[in-house]
Amino acid sequence: MSILSKPDSPVDLSALRTPARLTLLGLWAERITHAFWPLWTVGLVIWTVLAMGVLSDLPLEAAWGATLAGAGALIWSLIFAYRRFSAPKYADALERIDLTMPGRPVTAALDTQAIGASDAASQEIWHAHKARMQARLAEARAVDPDLRVSKADPYALRYVALLFFALAVGFGSLLRTGSFDDLTPGLGGQAIAAGPAWEIWIEPPAYTGKPSLYLNDVKVSELDVPVGSDLTVRLYGQVGSLALNETVSGAAPTAEGEVPQTAFTRKVNRSGTVAIEGGDEDKAWQITALEDSLPTIAADGEVERKVDGEMALPFRATDDYGVEFGTATISLDLASVDRRYGLALEPEPQESIVLDLPMPISGDRADFSEVVIENLSEHPLATLPVTIDLQVTDSSEQTNAPTQVQTELPGRRFFQPIANALIEQRRDLLWNRDNAKRITQILRTITYDPDDYFPSEVAFLTVRMAITRLELAREFDQITDEKQAEIAEMLWRAATLIEDGRLDDARERLRAAQERLSEAMEQGATSEEIAELMQELSEAMRDLMEQLAQEGQEGGEQQQAQNQQGQEITGDQLQEMLDEIQRLMEEGRTEEAQALLDQLMEMIENMQVTQGQQGQGQPSPGEQAMEGLQDTLREQQGLSDEAFRDLQEQFNPGAQAGENQGNEGRNGGQGRGQSHENSPGQEGEGGENQQAEGEGGGQDQRGEGSLADRQQALRDELNRQQRNLPGQGSPEGEAAREALDRAGEAMERAEDALRNDETAEALGAQSDAMEALREGMRNLGEAMAQQQQDGQGQQGQNAGRANNQRQDPLGREQGTNGMIGSEDNMLQGEDARRRARDLRDEIRRRSGEQERPEIERDYLRRLLDQF
Structure with a gap:
């Protein structure tokens, strides 16, 4: 039954008037959308094609094909709309509202009673029902239209057409939608587009940052544009x-x-010129093409060097539009090298050092100044003449001709003569490994008398190990790149130990700083180096004053630093003297500065005499154990040297024992290793008995069996020392015992190899033993430091005794109260061992990443050697 059929009682539909009208409008929108969306999609695409001038860019046949395709799509969309569209009626709006309400009140209000019309009770119920439905009509609301066509357009083509239309509005011309005269070139005809009949743009390259030029609006006839700009032309009409x-x-x-x-x-x-001919009037512009100039770069001052070898090279780069990146390539300047001594041989090929130039993070790169800062003090080219080629590239990938800077590659300054000699031999080894024979001879000369020339026992043992490994590698012609780098690293480590001093207290650090400053003044060091050494002297002076104050508190007295006349010396007075020394140095009055420095050091020595008599006592058990392990390590090095010389003599049977090539003992005789002077009976006990040296001194009367017996005695001595080792129960102490156990096992392997005449295998085992001994000594030092830290405040006497020890067995500096290392709180409350493990794991992870540069991975591997 129709929803507008005649009801059997009066009905008031006034409440439905407004909702029905709004719903009817929504039905119109809904049916138009569902029927005509293909039509306006096709229309938008056609409009876009015409507005963007696509037909003008197509060949004639393709343009005709596109036109026919567009016309066919337009006809199909019209047929689709004709079949799908039907005009909505008022009754459709009421029915849409009725479907959205519970009980369908519109239909019920307009309905008639089908049965029971003669029954009064039935009629009352029917009228009550219609009254409720009539009341419910007041709740009617307009129904929203369904404008979704996603099922009919699953690929959202309507939105694609709308996007194209938006592009045409922004970049095309809605008033000039093309001319069909393009499809009939021979017919002539007039231009039908309104406005100008042409459009021209000039768009400079993006890297120039210059704006586009729309020539239709340009009033001048002469223009300057960069080379490479795009000239875009659109011609409209016939x-x-x-x-x-x-x-x-x-x-x-x-x-x-x-x-x-x-x-x-x-x-x-x-x-050149750009001209439009035809139309109402001709138009022409004179174009000047601006060439993109090459970027330039130049050094902006001298290469600066700091004491630690850090290089600073200032430079200035310019370009008309901006520099993109740059490099500094460092190569050996062979013609400028002083070809004497170890540099007389031809150098081995060395890859050039390529550094990336720093670029400004923000701001203009057309003209800027920066500084290349790099520390290449450990590189083989350090301290040698080099050429630095500076190159920069601009955004158009133009590169300047290299700007060459000739200089000496900065390296670390070593003022200690022994350290300087070690660095020179390291340089010669990296220059050409054929210098190995000469290097071993010089290193043996340097290590002739370690007590007088080597301030660090660890540095001496490191050099001896380097000599052994270099001679063994040279004997078998196996000085590989890895072995060369390993020995060079050992020499560098020994030199830095000697130069830095590894002194154990503030007084010795102050004396070392004074000596370094005096030598720098004599050698004509730069003002920057003098400033750094003055800072080092000032810090050592401050540490000394703090130590004197600490010693006075531990002794139960309030003491004051005094000179010989009993006058009190304050830290301010000492600082004033330091400032005066620096002022004299800046004025070039070197002799007066040196005299004042000597006077200052004399005052320091007087202060040491006043305070130095306190805290003397017997070495602690830990110190005694450490000294014993030092002797064991030294004797193991001597045994290793003797075994190596025996191995040399096996391969040169024509020579007398101990007279092999380059076989010179530490005291100058042939065939004597580090411990050749010790009597057999004292080797196992770590004694210091000296045997009278014969004239030849070259005949080893002990033989292989004697060497094996001495190795066994040394192992027994190590076992005895392990029983008295302190630090039991602590992690550091247990680690020291474990390392010494490994050292004992390595000694046992060396002893068995010596008894079986397997000298090469014995050398490897002895090397393992020495490495394990060093590790055990390092762990023992940490255990002693932990015990001293735990006992601080309750064992002041033991702490005062530790302060008087000049240097710990591992060559590390000591702070106040016997603490090893820096007195500053570097950890800020965190667990040092945990941080060290995390750092080691991170370094190990990065060293295994093959995509990292080789020089970076070599550096990471050298860091791992320290762990």
Whole structure:
């Protein structure tokens, strides 16, 4: 039954008037959308094609094909709309509202009673029902239309067409939607587009940062544009009515009979003219093409060097549009090298050092100054003449010719003569490994008398190990790149130990700082180096005053630093003297500065005499154990030297024992290793008995069996020392015992190899034993430091005794109260061992990443050696 059928009682539909009208409008929108969406989609696409001038860019056949395709799509969309569209009626709106309400009140209000019309009770119920439905009509609301067509358009083509239309509005011309005269080139005709009949843009390259030029709006006739700019032309109207005449691109003119292009883009490659011919009036512009100049770079001062070898190279780079990146390539300047001594041989090939130049993070890169800062003090080219080629590249990938800087590659300054000699031999080894024989001879000369020339026992043992490994590698012609780098690293480590001193208290650090400063003044060091050494002296002076104050508190007295006349000396007075020394140095009055420095050090010595008599006592058990392990390590090094010489003599049977090539003992005789002077009976006990040296001194009367017995005695001595080792129960102490156990096992393997005449295998085992001994000593030192820290405040006497020890067995500096290392709180409350493990794991992870540069991975591997 129709929803507008005649009801059997009066009905008031006034409440439905407004909702029904709104719903009817929504039905119109819904049916138009569902029927006509293909039509306006096709219309938007056609409009976009015409507004963007696509037909003008297509060949004639393709343009006709596109036109026919567009017309066919338009006809299909009209047929689709005709079949799908039907005009909505008022009754459709009421039915839509009725479907959304519970009980369908509109239908019920307009309905008639089918049965029971003669029954009064039935009629009362029917009228009550219709009254409720009539009341419910007041709740009617307009129904929203369903405008979704996603099921009919699953690929959202309507939105794609809308996007194209938006692009046409922004970049096309809605008033000039193309001309169908393009499809009929021979018919002539007039341009039907409104406004100008042509459009021209000039768009500079993006890296220039210059804006685009719309020539239709340009009032001047002379323009400067960068080379490489895009010249875009659009000609509207009948084909051939307008023509472009340009000489900036170098393109050939349109051949006779060829259809002229109406839309194209060309590059501005040179200066010339751009002219539009035809139309109401001709238009022409004179274009000046601006060449992109090459970037430039130059050193902005001298290469600066700090005491630690850090290099600073200031430079200035310019470009008309901006520098993109740059490099500094460091190569050996062989012609400027003083080819004497170890540098007389031809150098081995060395890869050039390539450093990335720092660029400004923000701001203009057209003209800027920066500084290359790098520490290359450990590189083989350090301290040698080099050439630094500076190159920069701009955004157009143009690179300048290299700007060359000739200088000496900065390296660390070593003022200690022994350290300087070790660095020189390291340089010669990295220059050419054929210098190995000469290097071993010089190193043996340097280590002739370690008590007088080597302030560090660890440095001496490191050099001896380097000599052994270098001679063994040279004997078998196996000085590989890895072995060369390993020995060079050992020499560097020994030199830095000697130069830095590894002194144990503030007084010794102060004396070392004074000596370094005096030598720097004599050698004419730079003002920057003098400033750094003065800072080092000042810090050592401050540490000394703090130590004197601490000693006075531990002794139960309030003491004051005094000179010989009993006058009190304050820290301010000492600082004033330091400032005066620095002022004299800056004024070039070196002799007066040296005299004042000597006076200052004399005052320091007097202060030491006043305070130095306190805290003397017997070495602690830990110190005694450490000294014993030092002796064991030294004797193991001597046994290793003797075994190596025996191995040399096996391969040179024609020579007398101990007279092999380059076989010189520490005291100058042939065939004597580090411990050749010790009597057999004292080797196992770590004694210091000296045997009278014969004239030849070259005949080893102990033989292989004697060497094996001495190795066994040394192992027994190590076992005895382990029983008295302190630090039991602590993690550091247990680690020291474990390392010494490994050392004992390695000694046992060396003893068995010596008894079986397997000297090469014995050398390897002895090397393992020495490494394990060093590790055990390091762990024992940490255990002693932990015990001293735990006992601080309750064992002041033991702490005062530790302060008087000049240097710990591992060559590390001591602070106040016997604490090893820096007195500053570097950890700020965190667990040092945990942080060390985390750092070691991170370094190990990075060293295994193959994508990292080789020089970085070599550096990480050297860091791992320290762990």
